[in-house]
Amino acid sequence: MRKLIVLAIIGLCAQLVDGSLGMAYGVTSTSLLLMFGIAPAAASASVHLAEVVTTAASGVSHIRFGNVDKGIVKKLIIPGSIGAFLGALFLGSIPGDIIKPYVSVFLLGLGFFVIYRFLFKKKVTVAQNQKNVNKRFFIPLGFIAGFFDATGGGGWGPIATPVLLSKQNIETRKVVGSVDTSEFAIAICSSLGFFISLGWSQINFMWVFALMIGGIIAAPIAAWLVKIIPSHLLGILVGGMIILTNVRTILSTFNIPSSATAIVYCVLIGFWIIGVIYVIANLKKYKIQYEEV
Template identity: 65%
Template sequence: MRKLLILAFIGLAAQLIDGSLGMGFGITSTSLLLLLGSAPAAASASVHLAEVVTNAASGISHIRFGNVNKQTVFRLILPGSIGAFAGACFLSSLPGDVIKPYISGFLLLLGFYVIFRFAFIKQKKHYAKKGFSKKQLIPLGLVAGFMDATGGGGWGPVTTPVLLAKNDDEPRKIVGSVDTSEFAVSLSATLGFLVSLGWKEVSWTWVLAIMAGGMLAAPIAAWLVKKMPAHILGILVGGIIILTNLRTLLNTGGLFTEAFIYLTYAVIFVLWGTALFVSARKNKNSSRSII
């Protein structure tokens, strides 16, 4: 019973992060299941099955709060679903551990860029109403869907920072659109896992516990996205990207000591806090000058 309550709390916390920042549910939940002894494919299958329901709740909440660009969602769904299904079917034979550090390195740099842009570069006042083009979203959806299924989480960490870096839509609508489109991606990944693994590999007790916590957090996260200032939302997303991918890089190959890892995290938190302070102060001064 205690383990189920912990899983429900993790589901709640993971969805609160994922729904408000556009990433985090899969990575957080999969890491926990692996820690509890689940096999990688079974952990990813269980998380994606839970995400089908939590993402549906999250998508409905984002739509109700006006956080969604429907054009972006429709253009992400098909390639994302194809990539997720393919990734799920071939998870057991793919060198995910070999590829993951390179993807993490790219996303780490992208995270620094996102923070720099939202902290120091003047933001657009008006964004493209039609969102992103098919040429931008089709390859992105395929790669992100594939990474999501093979890594147990990757749709948000790959898609959200890339779209934020383009600066062609409001941050809240990017987060809401990515989160809403993830329903189809999770469903396709789940179907792929069921085809390749079968129902027996899924831990239904764990799925239901994570699902319950995630559903409670979905509307709260969508409300936070609507109310949070764009510059704060962007910097928070950038920080989560950096911390998530830095962890992958520092733990690759056992090259770094614990002291070095903790020092690196301390430096990142200081830089992250500085960026939030600079951005908040700059936007406060801008508001005063307008008045």
């Protein structure tokens, strides 16, 4: 019973971060299950099954608070669903750990770019429609994000969110809300793939239920936070999370000593906090400029 309560709390915290920053539910939840000795494929399957419910709750909440661009959601769903299904179906034979560090290096660079964009650019131009974003841009983005989400237990948000934030014409809260909302379809397709490849027997439904409860409670709170947090501050928060998530992958790949890892984290978190404080202190100087495209 104690484990179930802990899992529910972790599910709540993970969804609160995921729903407000567009990432981290899968990574956090999967890491916890792996700590409890669950096999990687079974852990990923359990998380994705829980996400079917938590992402539905998150999507409804984001739509209600006006954080969703339906055009982005439609363009991401199909390629993302295909990538997630294939990634789940062939999880056992895909060398995801070999590819992941290279993806993390790319995303780390995007994380620093996102920080730069929202910290040093006082004006950010946002298009009132997304027609100028080529549809072909979303096909590889959705497929790759969905594929890594299934193989690694989390990757939809950490990949899709920073790439979309790197575009100069999409509002921050709509990036977060749209990525979270589209994840519902990704969770369904990856779960179907896991059922085909693993069956029902390897999924711990009590743990899945505990993760669901925590996520459902956190979903509307996270969507509300996205609605009220200023775009530049939200961008800094997301950028910092992108950097920390991918630095973790890179450091673990090269087996960096724990003492050095701690120093790296302290330095990065220190600069992140300074950036957040700076933006809060200068909120009146930051502006979002809307224009027809």
